[in-house]
Amino acid sequence: MKPCRLPVLALIATLLLGSGLSWAQQPQYGGTLRIALAGDLTFFNAHQGPAPGYFTFWVWNNIFNSLLTITPPPELKIVPELAKAWEVRDDGKTYIFHLEQGVKFHDGTDFDAYAAKWNFDRILDPEVKSWVRPYYEEIDQVEAIDAYTLRIRMREPSGALPIALAGYFQGVPMASPRSFETHGKDWVRHPTGTGPYKLTEWIPGKHVILEKNPQYFKTGLPYLDTLEFRVMKDPLTASAALRTGEIDFIARVPIQQVLVLEKTPGIQVVTGPEMAPTVAFLNMRVKPFDDVRARRAVGGYGLDRAEIAKVAFHGRAKPLVSILAPGVPDAIDLNELYPYRPDEAKRLLKELGFDEKNPLKFTILVGNHDVTLADIATLIKNQMAKIGVEAKINLLDATAVVDRVLVKHDFEMVVSNWANLVDINMRSVSFFKGRQSDYMGIDDPNLEAMVYQWRRTMDPEARKRISADMQRLIADQLYWVNATTYPFFQAHRRQVKNYPFYNQAYFFLEQVWLEK
Incomplete structure (x- = not known):
């Protein structure tokens, strides 16, 4: 069977048309996106344990990548990420993933098939008690054929693996094995992925700071220099901060504030299909x-x-x-x-x-x-x-x-x-x-x-x-x-451009830029 690939022109079309970006409005680099979260963060365990809750998950969406990802609803198309192509063999019993080469974790170590296998093995280990393990229990064996080829053998034919890796809570987020060795049990406070941003500061109850990853494997991304996630538990305070320009984005807007922000000049409230x-x-x-x-x-x-x-x-x-x-x-x-x-x-x-x-x-x-x-x-x-x-x-x-x-x-x-x-x-x-x-x-x-x-x-x-x-x-x-x-709403100032709305599923910010 031929490998599944996303043609370059199709990728460009997805980036441009799917986000509403026009040729007349080219992305601008730099700046800090200030985001209000209504709750504090828990642990960055890359699914290697209990579920972290949405606030932590939305932050780590920008720290980790998976082998595959998905386009925003309603399309929900599976597309490559750390795996640039994949093959389905034996009527769905064998999957071959061809990995991107030259990708680095934030600690400078290589992302390769051996690191990918380590992450899968952790998810599948019953002692780890991964909350997403039920998705992957039909996996019989994960093999690194070579540095950039990963083979997954299923116990029986399955058509569910690609959508699980792409669309189910960011699949298996690829974390650095070295980070696990370095930090031990405390590694959940030191998330080390391959993503567009890396964690530089976390003050519980106050904020999390992510800085641009200069070695990100997706050419030209990300656009922003910094993501600043502020813990703002009072929705009235967050709403007022958005209207005055103290922050740029509210990750979750309660319905009471939706009614206010919809009428506020310079603010865009976004929502989508009823999927939650x-x-x-x-x-x-x-x-x-x-x-x-x-x-x-x-x-x-x-x-x-x-x-x-x-x-x-x-x-x-x-x-x-x-x-x-x-x-x-x-x-x-x-x-x-x-x-x-x-x-x-x-x-x-x-x-x-x-x-x-x-x-x-x-x-x-x-x-x-x-x-x-x-x-x-x-x-x-x-x-x-x-x-x-x-x-x-x-x-x-x-x-x-x-x-x-x-x-x-x-x-x-x-x-x-x-x-x-x-x-x-x-x-x-x-x-x-x-x-x-x-x-x-x-x-x-x-x-x-x-x-x-x-x-x-x-x-x-x-x-x-x-x-x-x-x-x-x-x-x-x-x-x-x-x-x-559950009607889910987010809101941002209008200078925030190219934001892909995934409802609650993901909070991807690598393509977002600020109009200056």
């Missing part, structure tokens, strides 16, 4: 949520999703039952499964032994990085009261939520925005019992088998049918509780 949910997870490790009747009462019939969409998001969200938001390929509408029926919720709770004398009680965990989420938690608390459930709210710092939910799985219900997806398999990272990313305690061998079937299947229509079956099963059992879609 607002979740109200129920932890099935905690009684009574191990019983589907409790999940259907609380996360099904007891949730007034229409009210949440209308009140919390000012009508800019939609009620959502399916695990996939409507903008995700192959999503199906399952809202009819759980209409708002408080009487049915009460009946199910009574079956479980809960009533006025013995009410169900639980705590809603919510982060303080988006005031909308706290509003949703309050709405859910009030909706629970209508079915005789006593819910209390525990508002925590975003980093504490990462620790409680993503690391320790210590919660009863958590209200949060969640990842936007490119397909059902991207969410399957949470479907495998006992894995680091099994946040809710799912234990369903049938669902796991359906995931493997999806990955083996090459025909798009057959995959679509499997995806629909998975969505129906998950909704029926309410393994995953969504409340609404």
Whole structure:
């Protein structure tokens, strides 16, 4: 089979047309992009451990590269990155990646097939407890054929590997093995990738500074000299700073500030397809949520999703039952499964032994990085009261939520925005019992088998049918509780040019420049 390559002219067209850049507006080099983050950073583990949370992930998007990457939605096309070309052999059982030559890690060591193999081996090592390992468990062997050729052998045919490496949380971010040796356990504070920027300063609670990588392998990139990520937890402060020019970019804008910034001259608010949910997870490790009747009462019939969409998001969200938001390929509408029926919720709770004398009680965990989420938690608390459930709210710092939910799985219900997806398999990272990313305690061998079937299947229509079956099963059992879609907004000053909007998925800044 011929190698998969992206022609030079097509790459130029992607860079120019995909970003709206015109020949009359040539990029300008230099300057500092000042970015507001609503939460502090956690750890730069390159997926070699628990999930880091979005704020850290968005920063490391500019420190690390993967073998492949993806174009912004709605195209979502897989394109080369550290692998300049790749081949698929043996009907999807063997993948050959031809790597870029002359690429250096930020510590001056070589990126090559041996370094790539080290990163894959770390992700696949059960002792590392990588949260993305479920994507890659069908890998049988990773081999460095020579310095610039990597071969991956699968246990069975799979068409899912390229999209996983390109579109699932930046695939396997390539980190320097030398950095791991040098810093030991503290290496998560010293991220060393091949990306367009390298970390030069990190003061927790204050800021992170990234400086231009002069040895970046993509010719002519990046344009900016410095990225300054400022921790600004108060959305009103961040909004005011953007309007006065103290900062240039807000990475996540709550809906309340969207309504203000949309009317502000010199500010551009950006959004895209509905690809992410607002979740109200129920932890099935905690009684009574191990019983589907409790999940259907609380996360099904007891949730007034229409009210949440209308009140919390000012009508800019939609009620959502399916695990996939409507903008995700192959999503199906399952809202009819759980209409708002408080009487049915009460009946199910009574079956479980809960009533006025013995009410169900639980705590809603919510982060303080988006005031909308706290509003949703309050709405859910009030909706629970209508079915005789006593819910209390525990508002925590975003980093504490990462620790409680993503690391320790210590919660009863958590209200949060969640990842936007490119397909059902991207969410399957949470479907495998006992894995680091099994946040809710799912234990369903049938669902796991359906995931493997999806990955083996090459025909798009057959995959679509499997995806629909998975969505129906998950909704029926309410393994995953969504409340609404999550309309994601970012905002920047108009002198910020060529920004590629990936929704929440990525925050790539190598092509961004400042008009002077």
